Amino acid sequence: MLHIINKSPYDRPAFYSALKTGEGAILLIEDGVYAAAKGGVAEAKLKAATDKFKFYALTADLEARGIADRVVDGVTLVNYAGFVDLVAEYKTNQSWL
Amino acid sequence: MASIEVNGKSYEIDEEGYLVDLSTWNEEVGAYLATTEGLTLTDQHWEVINFLREYYNEFQIAPAVRVLTKAIGKKLGPEKGNSQYLYELFPYGPAKQACKVAGLPKPTGCV
């Protein structure tokens, strides 16, 4: 399953909650991209889950927030077309509120 | 939404007569918007209008009148950076009227 997270991990637990679902893919968009920024508390949690999840983050949202140059290794950057491809690739997807 | 026609081209304006899309602005549109405010534009008017457009470009906001006065004083000298001079050019409020002519939104802090 593809989990789409648009909330900052420092504000809401959606990202951590999704990590506990087991395995699959996580696409970070909007404020969710802060989970992919190096140096923060969320970095370790993301890194610890790279064997179970594939991580993606939307480039436009990283750029808007000034963090495109500090993305954690192991996170794949996608553009809007890549976003669509991911949604098509997975049988099910879920946008975490 | 209302619109104005300048040189055969149509431009959208909001309910207070401000241009909706500032990227569509040009000097002819500015001159037309000035007539809706009852203004005849001189070089002194254009100096303020161009200053406002540059200010907007740099800071993404239309400045309140106090800020405009101060910023103009810094750039164009104290004889222009005072409210008397600016109100003579734009009697119904320099920030409000000049912003309209410059194609900018209503200034922040202008109620």
Place this chain on the structure above:
Amino acid sequence: MTTKQFMFVNRKAPYGTIYAWESLEVVLIAAAFEQDVSMAFLDDGVYQLKKGHQTKGIEVKAFEKTFGALEDYDVTKIYVDQESLTERGLTTDDLALPVEVFSRAELGKLMEEQDVVLSF
């Protein structure tokens, strides 16, 4: 005009919601009316100050530019919470404006000193 001390407390990340921009607009309005305005950034609010916002891709206004106008509005008291920076791996070098860094307890004291505190 009576002058009051206003503190605007900013706790939301930029762009994901409209809070950050709304706060900045109200700050500018309060400052235009010559009030004594300060801004405090804590929790995800510190992300508003991160430099290098390039918002072309998401097609919204980058208000990092507008922070530059705060000085013209005489808004120079910009307070940032140390704990929030650390949690996010940020330092003052990452920020677009010169700021004063305080502990959360010190910010609490500053809040106590205000006439009006508005939270965004």
